Amino acid sequence: MAPPVLARGGGVLYWFDAAGRLLAEERLDPDPEAAAHLILGRFRSVAPARRRAWADRGGAPGLVAEPDLAGALGELRLRVGTAAAEDLRRARAAMPPRPVVEERRLILPMARLAVGNALAGPDETLVALAREEARLERALGREQGAVAQWASAPSGPLAEHREAARRFRHAFEQHHRAIEARIEVAATAHVPNLAHLVGPKLAARLIAAAGSRAALARCTGSRIQLLGAKRRPDPERGPRFGVIYRAPGLEELPTDRQGRYARTLAALAAIAVRADAFTQRDLGERLVQRRDRRLAELRGARR
């Protein structure tokens, strides 16, 4: 015999008996914003008395609910099980149809809240900063060329434009520096080992290329070496120059040793980001020592 089910459909709670008949329904909150908050907070903001009333309303022992609801009710030590997929499907089939207008009133605030929460997370903050910084760096590079082409005299008829361009460039550079400072703080807090090893800017770019810290932590060293690579040196060979080629110290090496250093650094970065994501152990200094040892070896190495 199937258990009685407490299930949510949109902003409404429904109670079904063991035979799948709808016993009662209750709107979670007439205000869609408040209902969205309540659902996204996994029902924790609901007063315990109200949650207890939900469970009591089920009536029979053996009541089951969807995972979020069962968790919230379980916090009050109420005997509510987690509904199996089949129970929930049965409940969905028995729910009365909901008008699109009603659905939209609840789902749009939920979507706005969910996206706001997701964008405020440390991963998305770092990704946004890294992308903006990369864009500014490219734009500043282009600006550099434009300034070199500016051919008016300081006191000629175009002097005011020259001054405006100088002010614009100054503001641009200030913005870039502010973003870099923000990346340093964010990366050091979110991926301390990786930021220590490869620098905060590169750490942020690696996370942006992978999508998130968790995704980067799942990458192998060889994959990290290629993250952000856009072109192949020639059609017969695969891509080669990922963002890790922008690591400090790499450019000092002769080109024939840069690949070896990139490989080492990517392998160390894989260890660093896994420590940041999983164990939260402080490995930064040990990894930096290994990095510097390899760098010294390569500087003195013969081909």
Next chain:
Amino acid sequence: MNRRNARAPAGPPTVAPGLWHRERARGPEYFTRALGTTPSLRGEPLVEVEGRPFRRFEPTRSKVAAALVLGWDGPIPGNGEAWLYLGAAAGTTASHVADLVGATAPVYAVEPSVRPFLQLLAIAETYPNLLPILGDARRPESYGGTVPLVDGIYCDVAQPDQPEIVAANAAAFLRPGGRVLFVVKTASLGREPNAAAGLRQALDRLPDSLRPVASRSLEPFHRRHYLVAAEHAGTSSSVPPPPPRPAGGRIRPRSVRPGR
């Protein structure tokens, strides 16, 4: 309306409610009835059919449009049907599906990535029936309280476990007799060099309760893509849960990997 809306008003032939087409020298063109308050979302051309704006269903952007242009004879989202759209991305095709089902039927559009979701949300704000959900299609239970039983599921996800994603969502949300439009991205399935063989493998991984009724290669619009239509074959009220994924054996030696 955009500048190209100045075209002469057009009449039938209408293929289905919300879908209109015309023959052109370079092939057929399909249009869906624009329901949003901004009729042209991505600068697609508009035509006026019986006083209503219709926007072009671009075959290069949308797999259903590509299939229609290539002579698709399988089902498409119909007027009044509730659809669940997995992998909505920025919402281009999802908005056309919303056009096809009409303003009184919902399209639940699921997308896990935040940045495309922002664009999807912006479109949904202008649409009466496009309902965006920030969620992972691999975990249907995470949006189980939001999505009811639906008449159709459209799945366009570039993941190696596409068939299992379809199966899990069909088990949770597809009503008996409902339909699935499944975009098989063979390049995302694994390292099978032959697209047709990749399609066969994907179909083999669908549960028995989902019976394929039509399939079509989407070349040359979308490389190594197929559109497959399947119907819920069972008469019972449930679709059984998907079988576990085959373990291992999917990585091929370098010698048989496809050339790049």
